Amino acid sequence: MNGSMGNNGLGKFLAGRLFKLITLLVAVSLITFILMKLSPIDPVTAYVGADSRVGAEQRELIAQQWGLDRPPAEQFLSWFSSLLSGDWGQSIIYRRPVLSVIGEKFLASLAVMAAAWALSGVIGFSLGVLSGVKEGKLTDKLIRGYCHVLISTPTFWLGILFVMVFAVWLGWFPVALSVPIGVLAEDVTMMDKLSHLVLPVLTLSVINIAGICMHTREKTVEVLRSDYVLFAKARGENRRQIVRSHVLRNVSLPAITLQFLSFSELFGGAVFVEQVFSYPGLGQAAVQAGLRGDVPLLMGITIISLLFVYTGNTAADLLYRAVDPRIRERYAR
Amino acid sequence: MKDEEYLLKVENLGVSFSQYTQGLKKTRLQVITDLCVELRAGEILAVVGSSGSGKSLLAHAVLGILPENAEETGSIFFEGRKLSQRDKEALRGKEIALIPQSVNFLDPLQKVGDQILSGTGGTSGPGQKRRRRTEQAEALLARYGLEPGVARYFPHQLSGGMARKVLLQTALAADCRAIIADEPTPGLDPDSLAEVLRDFRAAAAEGRGILMITHDINAALQIADRIAIFYAGTTFEIAASSDFAGDGAALRHPYTRALLQALPDRGFTPIPGSQPLPGELPEGCLFCGRCPQQTEECAGRRPMFRDLRGGKVRCIHAT
Amino acid sequence: MRETVELHKKQGVGRAGGVRLLPAGLGIRERTIASAVLLTGIFLFILIGGSLVTDDMLRVDLTNIFAPPGGSHLFGTDWVGRDMLLRTLAGLSLSIKIGVLCSVFSNIVAVVLGILGPTLGGKVDALVSWLIDLVLSVPHAIVIILISLACGGGMKGIVVGVTLTHWTSLTRVIRAEVLQIKEAEYTKISEKLGKNSFYIAKEHILPHVLPQLVVGTVLIFPHAILHEASITFLGFGLPPHEPAIGVILAESMQYLTSGSWWLAFFPGASLILVSMLVDRVGKNIETLISPATAYKGI
Secondary structure, three states: OOOOOOOOOHHHHHHHHHHHHHHHHHHHHHHHHHHHHHOOOOHHHHHHOOOOOOOHHHHHHHHHHOOOOOOHHHHHHHHHHHHHOOOOOEOOOOOOEHHHHHHHHHHHHHHHHHHHHHHHHHHHHHHHHHHHHOOOOHHHHHHHHHHHHHHOOOHHHHHHHHHHHHHHHOOOOOOOOOOOOOOOHHHOOHHHHHHHHHHHHHHHHHHHHHHHHHHHHHHHHHHHOOHHHHHHHHOOOOHHHHHHHHHHHHHHHHHHHHHHHOHHHHHHHHHHHHHHOOOOOHHHHHHHHHHOOOHHHHHHHHHHHHHHHHHHHHHHHHHHHHHOHHHHHHHHO | OOHHHEEEEEEEEEEEEEEEOOOOOEEEEEEEEEEEEEEEOOOEEEEEOOOOOOOHHHHHHHHOOOOOOEEEEEEEEEOOEEOOHHHHHHHEOOOEEEEOOOHHHOOOOOOHHHHHHHHHOOOOOOHHHHHHHHHHHHHHHHHOOOOHHHHHOOHHHOOHHHHHHHHHHHHHHOOOOEEEEEOOOOOOOHHHHHHHHHHHHHHHHOOOEEEEEEOOHHHHHHHOOEEEEEEOOEEEEEEEHHHHOOOOOOOOOHHHHHHHHOOHHHOOOOOOOOOOOOOOOOOOOOOOOOOOOOOHHHHHOOOOOEEEOOEEEOOOOOO | OHHHHHHHHHHHHHHOOOOOOOOEOEOHHHHHHHHHHHHHHHHHHHHHHHHOOOOOOOOOOHHHOOOOOOOOOOOOEOOOOOEHHHHHHHHHHHHHHHHHHHHHHHHHHHHHHHHHHHHHOHHHHHHHHHHHHHHHOOOHHHHHHHHHHHOOOHHHHHHHHHHHHHOHHHHHHHHHHHHHHHHOHHHHHHHHOOOOHHHHHHHHHHHHHHHHHHHHHHHHHHHHHHHHHHHHHHOOOOOOOOOOHHHHHHHHHHHOOOOOOHHHHHHHHHHHHHHHHHHHHHHHHHHHHOOOOOOOOO
């Protein structure tokens, strides 16, 4: 995403990012709207459900109230302008404003995603460095084999596997639901919440390790073959010193950047993990909204996911500018 | 001269690489053959050879940093002691230092000052110690005419001349007895070049031995006390710089003389043919096929490296 | 020092090599070709074998429900006594068909955009880059759900959804390749001779990107089948009456607590194996046709 923009100043950079965000926001909103119009989902049916007592006249009244009788272009403009004013509409299944549903669910998802993000980052990075340093050895082969299998593993299947092993077979964790059934929300202890977090976080972490690990391994091998490591050896630095002062230094920045660029996979993974573990987050809400025709909620979640991914990308770019002396210097001068 | 009087002595060094060609056939690629060179304390010895002919491997072999797929034969002595790989690891950066070709050999993300001192025992430590080390780096830089602030620069902020000096510092910081400089001259403007050569001379005057690997015979003639001629992975001749004076009548090997005559100010006569590639070396003398004095005997076997008129030569016809 | 580093790198390429299914002694080309043929054979066996599974073979047998894996039912049976091995085969076969469709369609999109962008240049190229960013701006899962809903679900929804999310990486590769060729001398000469963009694309660009295209298409496939299964699992893909892996796995969720682990384990593991197998074929082809590695040993 970077590269096309100039380097003269943080302000210009941020302005460029903002402009691009606006074009993407408008495009995604428009495309989502069109896709939903194309779909056979009838919002009114989704709203009233299979209730046969609601007659055709009443349905028409609801449709009229929602503006569904107006031309699509007008509908889009009215939806988009209320979007901008902070009114994202009413969720049909939760019967609450979309923004308040998203706010609550997003926090729940964030807990899973943040933990998995940090965990997979640290473990993936460490394994990657280890694998790269041990290039060609058994350790390297094992780690690479592990990554190759994981890259081909669907998140949801790993989740199912973990349910079978840890919840059903070993009985260490609850099978599903963030809050135990029959327990009042205020009676839920911190431990309950945590224990429901463990398996989703574990699943998401294990899946996400593969990407960061392979990337870090390649970079580590590259650094170890570099001229500057050769020279460091010639200066009498031992293996430990080389790993500490050259490998870690040169590999960590691309790795952290990659972690920020992986927000999209993280969010996508959360959708499946939440579905498997019935975890009440944004991902599960998206699936429910899709299955039950809750168009306003689905469109809202789409836009939130765009903002989430874009934040990660921008953070990656900013980080590079802040940390890499070669880039940092260019606009300090 | 007895062995102990040499600082560094390389005897019959051979370096070869195992490579896979098409299929699973493993071949050995002989890049250095029977290379002999001796370095005395206080002198500058230039090893001159054309670019890309594997000269750098000499430096890598001495320091024990050849890649894993390389195989090394022959012996390397330091102050009369034959070096094992472990010895080399213990000596490098402490007794024997390398000055690499370019700023690309510095870690782009580590400050210059830290890299200058890295060989002398790590750069981390408590604040007190660290500050002392920074001062040490700054003092070193100042000694060779660089601002102390350079210690806080990143490699990409250095100009060509500064980079050269910084690379030299990495060798001087550790107070090494022997310094191997790999192509220290290319890309420098005449002023910086003169300055670098002056720094080398100063370092040698302090009793260090400097082995300068270069393809630039002019730079070598300007600074070196003796010159070793490197060809197709071996040494053809070792001669005093003064032997190159005039038409080179004092020189011993036909290749050295041809090399001298190929210089712009000495006739500009090129040598026909080109150096044999590793893997395509002739059976006998490596200069076979290009040598004007070639006889049948030359093609039979490789000549010995022998003493002749205060220098050394690898040619059966030399007198 | 440069030359040493080069030698070192070459060796590294050698060591990074692929899987050894065949005895040493054959050349790397022969071994790569042979393993590609072998893997393709397995692939075709699953595809054809799975297609031959009929409804009759999957008939309900209530006397033999929830049979654990064993002699007569290698993968066990489900809650109405159907053989899980046959169901899995049928599912994989369906996955493969969808995967092939998605790969080919993604390929077409990638070729068109990847060549059009740089050849027409300027605004068109910027648009292609922006389209790539657009697709990558929302998580794939969400995009496929939206598209699948728009198409009314089913096979069509899945194929369109997966295609429209999987063309980006190959497009980038082709675009980079085309940009490089465009800068090459012979292309410039052709331009000066007054040949039009279409001629240049056909004569100079297509033959060069063809290898990347083949590899890229094969490598899209594993992603495509994994996404298909995942989206079907969520309930947006193939309908429940289809023998898809995603459907089988969604069903298995109901029987997890009762300990019928084989319902989920074997179908999922088989899907992973197929995906890894195709990935390996793609990497092997890449080794074969990439000039950088073609003549190096493993």
